[in-house]
Amino acid sequence: MPKNKNYIAAVIFSFLFISLKAQTITSLQQGKPVSIRGLSVVDDKTAWVSGSKGTIGISTDGGINWSWHQVRGFEKSDFRDIEAFSDKEAVIISSGTPALILKTIDGGANWAIKYQKADTAYFLDAMDFSTKQHGFVLGDPINNKFLLLETIDSGETWNPVINSPVALKDEAAFAASGTCLRTDKLITIVTGGSNSRILSSPIQNAVWTAKKLPLTNGVASRGAFSVAYGNNQTIIAGGNYAKDKQSDSVAYILPKAKAKFTKNIPVTGPAGYQSCVEYIRGDIFLSTGTSGSNITTDGGKTWHKIDTASYNVCRKAKHGNLILLAGDRGKLGSFKF
Template sequence: MKSIFSILLFCFIISFSKAQTVQVIVSDKKTSMRGLSVVNDKVIWVSGSKGSVGKSIDGGDTFTWMTVKGFEKTDFRDIEAFDAKNAIIMGIDTPAYILKTKDGGETWDVVYENKTTGMFLDAMEFWNEMSGIVIGDPIDNKIFIARTFDGGKTWRALPDKYFPVAEKGEACFASSGSNVAALNLQEAVFITGGTHSRMFIRDKKIELPIIQGKETTGANSVGVKHVKKKTTVIIVGGDFTTKDSTTKNCCITTDGGNTFTVPVIAPHGYRSCVEFLNGDNWVTCGINGVDYSKDNGATWTWISKDGFNVCRKAKKGKAVFFAGNGKIGKLVQ
């Protein structure tokens, strides 16, 4: 009996030791960070309020912080980095800006400016180093979309007739730069929230089983897993005024939105970002903590009560980082 007990205890300890946790590596910044791009296990870029951009080239051990000159009041809610030298940041509000650096953040060039009344950019996504997309809130009930095909040097809005039509009160949340994602090599998928919460794939507009009906409700983030011609899409959100509510805050589709399932155990509150990691593993975060799933979103485990706005896995690597209000975290596995 002692032998069996010892074996079971040993197995429990080993299993527990391999549980995922989040280590806070930065906690003293007076910046709201919602933009995060992890190039590899060493190079991490973040962006946020008051024109702030941060960069690490040593896996998060140290960060270099900069304020973009002339944009000290701009909220950079999304960032896309390609290496330690090249990155693109998105300034959300009217006028909306997209800037690019080629020298590691020492200088930034304005590559897109839009002074249209009501313009509010929400998120960027890149298929590769050349091809990207940016989406913005509806203007005259039409969701704004622009594309780049030269690595972000130039951006061109779609013709007005191709802008998707939004319902009254429907918009996008600029909460983590992740409400648009590459669905495959050709297509993007994006999601909306507010009084209506839907998923858009080209001409398809798909109602989501996510809480909706108020300005504070709806889908916030979409993550995509594409393996051997099978695509899994997980969408998270909720109501950011009720951070602990698990009501209709996550849904999953494996057939392009024809059908949806919901988790048996949902993420433990409002979630602003979701990210596919590997195998059947996903991570999601929000203002009351971080959840981890090992079964493609069917069940979620609350692994940290440190709140974050955004989570990202290294494009070329295994590292996973988080960013939020004044702090940066790292997934420990």
């Protein structure tokens, strides 16, 4: 009997080893002197990235080859997030001063200013669309309320949401991967700094609820950086980007009724700070950050480190299965599962 148990254990271990080996991140490009934080994967062929020095990248062959250019007149802008609808149409936001929202309808050849604020109080963090027409941009708090802009015409015009969420003292959102804001049936915002919270509201007629998160917080570099909706749970990732190898409080789970894992805290969390988490399928989520990339296949209960390379963002195709990652020094990668 012990021999049979040992054999079964060996088979299980071998299966898990092979399964983890199959989860690989392949480097596509690197060496470009820009930091990429914006990533939008439209389908299995089309993807856009945005980053520092006014840089935009477009791929139409699944990330294998990229066309790069600087947006004319905005060569010093830091485009922290991008939302693409096709190989021709995309919207980008620039953090810093001036705060900008630009749109192209000709594949990035020309960009039109759709929103601009020269006031240094304006700092844009993230953008997300619930439909092609309906989107939101999140900015740091102004007068104790988070800046929240809304479009209902695919980014052509932007207006402040009247009832934006109240911010606590020294609380902010992180412009790290564009995923501290997500929209589905709800608008969801995760925060850090003095406090780490999840703020949520119906998309129509905003009424906000707030829940404190047990992620590390208290200084400007710590808190919740990213949120992702799954079928059975919502997962929040973060940590401390100034001490990215610390593995305390870097994932939190909001399980739904059908979730297999119903606890809020993982048994084994990601290995270090994670700036982005993305839903893949079933109970599978991928997370990434400067400390490396991690995966969970059981709804957040246990996480396994699958790559040591530094990335800022990971995103799955809106229409398809392509999964890409992007980071500093123009680093791009693809994830196969």
